[in-house]
Amino acid sequence: MAGPRASVAAHEVLAVIFQVRQQRLSVLLWRRARPPYEGAWVLPGGRLGATEGLDESIRRQLAQKVDVRDLTHLEQLETRGDPERHPADRTLATSYLGLVPADTDPATPEDTAWHPAPDPPPMGFDHAAIMRAGRRRLRAKLSYTNIGFALAPREFTMSELSGYYRAALGHDVAATNLRRVLLRRGQIEETGESVPSGRSGGRPAALFRFRARELEITDAFAVLRPPSRE
Amino acid sequence: MAGPRASVAAHEVLAVIFQVRQQRLSVLLWRRARPPYEGAWVLPGGRLGATEGLDESIRRQLAQKVDVRDLTHLEQLETRGDPERHPADRTLATSYLGLVPADTDPATPEDTAWHPAPDPPPMGFDHAAIMRAGRRRLRAKLSYTNIGFALAPREFTMSELSGYYRAALGHDVAATNLRRVLLRRGQIEETGESVPSGRSGGRPAALFRFRARELEITDAFAVLRPPSRE
DNA sequence: TCAAAAGTGTTCCATCTACACCCATGT
DNA sequence: ACATGGGTGTAGATGGAACACTTTTGA
Numbered sequence: 396m397a398g399p400r401a402s403v404a405a406h407e408v409l410a411v412i413f414q415v416r417q418q419r420l421s422v423l424l425w426r427r428a429r430p431p432y433e434g435a436w437v438l439p440g441g442r443l444g445a446t447e448g449l450d451e452s453i454r455r456q457l458a459q460k461v462d463v464r465d466l467t468h469l470e471q472l473e474t475r476g477d478p479e480r481h482p483a484d485r486t487l488a489t490s491y492l493g494l495v496p497a498d499t500d501p502a503t504p505e506d507t508a509w510h511p512a513p514d515p516p517p518m519g520f521d522h523a524a525i526m527r528a529g530r531r532r533l534r535a536k537l538s539y540t541n542i543g544f545a546l547a548p549r550e551f552t553m554s555e556l557s558g559y560y561r562a563a564l565g566h567d568v569a570a571t572n573l574r575r576v577l578l579r580r581g582q583i584e585e586t587g588e589s590v591p592s593g594r595s596g597g598r599p600a601a602l603f604r605f606r607a608r609e610l611e612i613t614d615a616f617a618v619l620r621p622p623s624r625e
Numbered sequence: 626m627a628g629p630r631a632s633v634a635a636h637e638v639l640a641v642i643f644q645v646r647q648q649r650l651s652v653l654l655w656r657r658a659r660p661p662y663e664g665a666w667v668l669p670g671g672r673l674g675a676t677e678g679l680d681e682s683i684r685r686q687l688a689q690k691v692d693v694r695d696l697t698h699l700e701q702l703e704t705r706g707d708p709e710r711h712p713a714d715r716t717l718a719t720s721y722l723g724l725v726p727a728d729t730d731p732a733t734p735e736d737t738a739w740h741p742a743p744d745p746p747p748m749g750f751d752h753a754a755i756m757r758a759g760r761r762r763l764r765a766k767l768s769y770t771n772i773g774f775a776l777a778p779r780e781f782t783m784s785e786l787s788g789y790y791r792a793a794l795g796h797d798v799a800a801t802n803l804r805r806v807l808l809r810r811g812q813i814e815e816t817g818e819s820v821p822s823g824r825s826g827g828r829p830a831a832l833f834r835f836r837a838r839e840l841e842i843t844d845a846f847a848v849l850r851p852p853s854r855e
Numbered sequence: 856t857c858a859a860a861a862g863t864g865t866t867c868c869a870t871c872t873a874c875a876c877c878c879a880t881g882t
Numbered sequence: 883a884c885a886t887g888g889g890t891g892t893a894g895a896t897g898g899a900a901c902a903c904t905t906t907t908g909a
Contacts, residue, residue, distance in 0.1 A: 443634070445634075594882085596881035597885085597888065598887060600887080600888060600889095615765075784861075802900080805897095822906080825908070826907050
């Protein structure tokens with residue numbers, strides 16, 4: 396009945412930080428300075444402190460180590476504990492998905508860089524798989540939540556917003572329909588302002604904002620919804 | 626720049642095991658024999674072994690401790706690491722969602738029992754919150770995946786199946802529409818057999834089975850789907 | 856022949872995509 | 883004027899809910 400002897404594994408927290416940069420979904424990676432996987436790129440993070448909560452820890456590490464403080468969204472992704480995932484010591488890793496709005500440019504240190512999420516450089520450990528899990532999560536949530544608020548600046552035109560969606564989803568998103576879908580769902584509203592057209596002319600674009608800046612599920616029960624009348 | 630001293634927290638794995646029993650969604654709980662939370666109900670689980678993976682560990686503990694071996698589905702839920710979640714020592718917990726089909730009756734030991742998931746007894750630690758997370762996950766996945774296969778026996782009539790859905794979702798599910806939805810999505814198929822009607826008469830019910838017995842997403846892109854033509 | 860349970864046909868409705876067309880602005 | 887980009891109107895497609903009706907059985 397007694398199981399194997401209890402583990403005192405190290406625990407680390409990691410973050411998949413996405414931002415839309417130049418129309419592409421980008422992920423913040425860190426270059427490893429020492430073995431194992433020296434020279435490979437890894438997700439930012441580090442050891443869980445003795446008295447920290449998990450969320451607290453990843454926020455601290457992002458602030459201290461890669462100077463990312465203005466996350467608009469952060470949620471837990473998954474925990475990996477395969478004994479083989481770290482070649483030397485046993486290490487469990489809890490990963491997070493974090494989003495940075497497109498209009499900020501966090502001053503990240505020398506050894507970190509933004510990489511295209513669809514086509515990342517060689518990554519150490521199981522971090523490539525974790526990053527893919529983050530992308531899947533983001534894509535799924537764009538469909539049924541208001542998570543777009545975390546990718547977009549506070550105010551934006553519809554064509555800008557459709558650019559963020561396109562980058563994150565990996566396929567075209569028609570601004571004209573996106574506008575109606577998000578308006579109907581009550582996710583966005585017009586600010587009343589508009590942006591003067593550029594040098595090539597065109598009608599000035601209206602400015603929108605997300606009505607909430609916290610994650611909300613706006614399209615639950617896409618199917619198998621409860622009966623409308625009791 | 627240096628963070629707090631690294632933690633050597635204990636790590637445990639827990640499982641939210643659901644089964645539909647007598648038309649109700651039920652969760653398998655364990656009665657704690659010693660403090661803290663002596664006498665309260667908790668999720669089954671235990672310490673992660675030094676050389677085990679997380680999935681491996683929860684499977685082992687369920688088999689050893691509550692004699693649950695025939696899980697049709699198991700997936701990771703979340704990891705909690707709040708320093709306050711365990712009154713004495715620091716303990717991280719990774720939880721899983723596990724499903725047992727309605728036609729099995731695992732022989733569980735004395736100190737465990739099935740409880741109604743919507744109305745559980747007082748639970749220790751943060752286990753009530755974890756259980757709710759499991760319910761939410763199950764409900765959501767019933768909507769867009771074939772996860773019903775894990776609640777239902779291998780073969781079933783549509784009215785039985787709608788009973789499992791009703792129990793898990795907490796609202797009525799019309800067998801007639803469920804049939805068409807799941808057929809259209811290719812989740813289920815007729816076996817060709819049928820069940821003789823009971824003593825009160827009625828047309829014999831056709832038997833169905835799920836076509837796959839692994840989780841598949843059958844209704845991704847409910848919205849914001851990629852353009853059909855390039 | 857009647858009640859009961861399963862299954863089918865059909866209508867309605869919500870919601871998304873596609874696309875033609877209209878609007879406001881710069882050159 | 884006309885090119886350019888934004889915005890509106892609308893038709894079509896999809897897919898699920900509701901519900902009346904039909905089918906098949908037992909008593």
